[in-house]
């Protein structure tokens with residue numbers, strides 16, 4: 001059983017003592033916010049999620065891994081929780097288990113739960129995700145299952161704790177900009193340093209936005225900083241646990257604001273990498289850069305958000321495109337690689353007479369509306385940057401967009417990326433899905449689900 005060292009941050013409620021006979025002013029309707037956190041660094045050696053090329057489990061840590069929770073309640077009592085995590089991504093099994101327990105214990109439905117991750121490639125493998133990636137022994141699988149179940153319970157416990165910690169608060173929004181993300185499809189990694197040295201521009205598209213949601217106590221002290229950035233957390237590939245650059249950013253912000261919890265979520269960074277990379281020094285440098293950006297946003301001016309919250313979610317079917325045949329899988333299944341393990345597993349299904357599923361069921365698309373006009377759109381999977389750019393264009397500058405939320409099953413290409421091809425258009429073998437590509441209407445299905453929810457929430461707000 002993994003040892004989960006647990007700590008938490010709670011708001012202190014201040015009881016105002018008024019002189020006898022004083023008129024008590026009617027309380028302004030306000031937000032309530034509560035926070036909680038838990039250290040989730042695995043105590044035992046486990047395989048790390050992210051790179052299929054890894055050949056052994058983790059050996060110690062660079063710094064600790066965390067899950068952190070912000071619970072919000074608006075003036076009408078509507079609630080929602082954001083979970084951030086130093087993890088590569090939650091699987092559908094994790095999401096379903098956590099969502100069911102959160103419904104049972106806290107009364108929140110899936111629309112009210114945002115389960116995000118930093119997509120660090122220096123976090124642990126979870127149950128039912130990336131099993132094809134590594135030559136896992138039965139003992140390692142048992143360890144992964146035990147850790148995952150413990151983590152799912154910890155997350156639900158901490159959601160309960162954050163809700164129990166709800167206290168009057170103010171909520172603020174702002175945006176900054178950090179430019180260390182590089183479009184990895186359109187720039188060769190080995191060329192990046194030289195291009196920058198020559199003062200030339202790297203090719204895009206990119207989303208350099210750093211959305212910041214700040215939570216302050218009723219007395220004005222900073223309690224929560226929730227921020228995002230669209231860039232793979234792949235600076236490091238060493239065999240030590242770490243949150244990669246977002247881990248260093250969160251540490252830097254919490255050192256500067258010891259009373260606050262700093263929470264990072266991954267944007268639509270599927271096709272973005274922090275380049276150059278692969279040294280701890282560069283990782284710290286990107287972490288500090290992002291922390292400085294967040295600090296600049298916190299220094300203001302920030303937009304106060306009215307205490308209004310609406311949440312929506314849709315779980316949509318995404319049809320697969322081309323799928324492998326048994327004849328195509330047979331030669332691949334002979335190989336001792338992640339593609340080989342994937343092919344062998346699919347072949348076994350086909351040979352048992354079980355056809356491959358034709359679509360990915362229940363892909364999560366989620367929209368929140370905060371205050372008067374702040375949209376926060378979250379997609380499952382590794383969404384490419386085009387999604388963030390198209391939603392901001394469609395819905396305006398008060399739109400935050402992130403991927404890697406609730407269920408990270410594979411890459412989620414836009415129509416452009418799907419047509420161009422390349423790793424982010426597929427990568428299904430590494431993710432374990434039974435197809436070679438997505439169907440041609442993936443972008444249309446996702447954008448129409450978002451559009452429907454944006455309209456529904458706008459109508460609810462009128």
Ligand SMILES: [Zn+2]
Pocket residue numbers: 119232270382
């Ligand atoms: Zn990725």
